[in-house]
Amino acid sequence: MTTAIESVELTRVGAGTAMGELMRQYWIPAAMSSELAPDGAPLRLMLLGEKLIAFRDSAGRVGVMDHRCPHRCASLFLGRNEANGLRCVYHGWKFDVDGNCIDMPSVPGHQDFKHKVKAKTYRAVERAGLVWVYMGSRAQAPALPDIEASLLPDREITVQLGQRACNYLQALEGDIDTSHFGFLHGGHIDAAELAEDNLLRFTVANRTPEYFIADAGWGTTYAAHRPAGKGKTYWRFSNFLFPFWTQTPQGEFPHQVDIRAWVPMDDEHTMFVHLSWRGRKRAIGTVRKDGSPLGGLGFGHDYLPNTTDWFGRWRLRGNQANDWTMDREAQRRGASYSGIDNIHMQDQAVTESMGGITDHGFEHLAPSDHMIARTRRRLLQAARALRDNGTAPPGIDNPEVFYGARGGFFFTAEGADWREAYTEQLRDAVRPAAPKQAAE
Numbered sequence: 001m002t003t004a005i006e007s008v009e010l011t012r013v014g015a016g017t018a019m020g021e022l023m024r025q026y027w028i029p030a031a032m033s034s035e036l037a038p039d040g041a042p043l044r045l046m047l048l049g050e051k052l053i054a055f056r057d058s059a060g061r062v063g064v065m066d067h068r069c070p071h072r073c074a075s076l077f078l079g080r081n082e083a084n085g086l087r088c089v090y091h092g093w094k095f096d097v098d099g100n101c102i103d104m105p106s107v108p109g110h111q112d113f114k115h116k117v118k119a120k121t122y123r124a125v126e127r128a129g130l131v132w133v134y135m136g137s138r139a140q141a142p143a144l145p146d147i148e149a150s151l152l153p154d155r156e157i158t159v160q161l162g163q164r165a166c167n168y169l170q171a172l173e174g175d176i177d178t179s180h181f182g183f184l185h186g187g188h189i190d191a192a193e194l195a196e197d198n199l200l201r202f203t204v205a206n207r208t209p210e211y212f213i214a215d216a217g218w219g220t221t222y223a224a225h226r227p228a229g230k231g232k233t234y235w236r237f238s239n240f241l242f243p244f245w246t247q248t249p250q251g252e253f254p255h256q257v258d259i260r261a262w263v264p265m266d267d268e269h270t271m272f273v274h275l276s277w278r279g280r281k282r283a284i285g286t287v288r289k290d291g292s293p294l295g296g297l298g299f300g301h302d303y304l305p306n307t308t309d310w311f312g313r314w315r316l317r318g319n320q321a322n323d324w325t326m327d328r329e330a331q332r333r334g335a336s337y338s339g340i341d342n343i344h345m346q347d348q349a350v351t352e353s354m355g356g357i358t359d360h361g362f363e364h365l366a367p368s369d370h371m372i373a374r375t376r377r378r379l380l381q382a383a384r385a386l387r388d389n390g391t392a393p394p395g396i397d398n399p400e401v402f403y404g405a406r407g408g409f410f411f412t413a414e415g416a417d418w419r420e421a422y423t424e425q426l427r428d429a430v431r432p433a434a435p436k437q438a439a440e
């Protein structure tokens with residue numbers, strides 16, 4: 001049960017809120033590096049409820065700053081990005097990527113006070129094809145998290161973004177709620193139609209898996225387990241990593257270098273950021289044993305063209321206005337459970353349909369939602385410990401902890417201990433990227 005106070009604390013992300021301050025302790029993946037060209041147009045970047053501008057200067061450096069010019073608050077979105085700085089079009093003041101005012105042409109030379117003016121900037125770095133922003137107040141920013149997928153060379157990784165019109169928490173909770181898979185994504189599938197080696201069989205033959213759940217150094221973790229015949233158990237591991245990352249069980253554990261972030265743009269808009277190793281194995285067999293396609297398992301993103309609006313980036317074609325592309329006839333026919341063909345869009349539909357921010361007072365959490373409840377508690381505890389005692393949240397001063405987290409599925413002999421099984425699997429897993437912190 002999430003109280004009204006907890007609900008507000010969990011979902012609000014602006015400056016000065018409990019969760020907003022927690023998130024500001026972490027490096028945040030905010031944009032694709034490819035969204036910024038040297039001397040190109042500045043980008044409107046909405047992050048944790050703050051209106052920011054990102055730009056790449058002539059030398060290739062990235063600047064992230066409040067969109068308001070520190071002179072009289074005209075938007076620097078209108079600025080001229082030229083000769084290693086962004087020049088406000090109102091009175092021509094110019095700022096470098098660190099926010100220093102480097103030209104003040106509207107003021108007579110003897111009255112120039114540019115050395116006293118600074119734009120409000122945030123530190124930015126690039127890794128894994130993404131621009132990461134630190135919005136916290138430490139003089140020395142913490143190290144970036146040792147998230148395995150983010151440590152891969154750019155050529156070995158795919159990065160995708162996608163905007164969602166709802167609070168980050170309800171979007172994130174879809175990833176740690178494995179009990180929905182057998183309904184929303186696979187409710188139309190009959191186990192008897194599937195080939196022996198199609199792993200969807202276990203999910204649709206048993207739609208009520210049991211779980212182990214625990215706190216972990218990086219956040220929370222669960223292991224769903226089902227009998228898999230012949231004395232074997234089918235395990236599906238999933239993680240929540242502070243402050244907004246998830247790892248799903250949709251892939252073979254030894255190769256599953258994959259992570260998803262639900263980055264709050266504001267309280268009611270979230271940017272999905274997905275990093276995935278090219279060497280991972282696709283998890284879902286999408287045909288029946290007779291070779292005919294199983295509907296409702298489409299993947300990939302159908303984007304609207306990006307606009308320059310604060311919420312104009314990486315929007316998907318399916319949205320509330322078109323019922324997320326739902327086809328009632330396909331639903332009746334059993335082509336899919338929801339009538340929506342694409343897996344990501346199915347998740348988009350249910351989480352956006354809850355409203356901009358879920359009314360937690362209206363919920364009835366079930367035993368199958370234990371991971372969700374535990375994750376909320378872990379987030380709240382960390383946010384309150386920071387607010388009340390200044391306690392650094394998980395992974396800030398020990399970024400190597402994230403390297404130990406992986407999601408995915410595997411089999412063991414019946415009766416295996418879940419923690420031991422995880423440790424063994426991780427020890428034997430393919431690890432295509434080394435942790436940064438240990439290496440330095």
Ligand code: FES
Binds near residue numbers: 071072073088
């Ligand atoms: S408002 Fe930007 S230079 Fe005057």
Ligand SMILES: [Fe+2]
Binds near residue numbers: 181
């Ligand atoms: Fe889902």
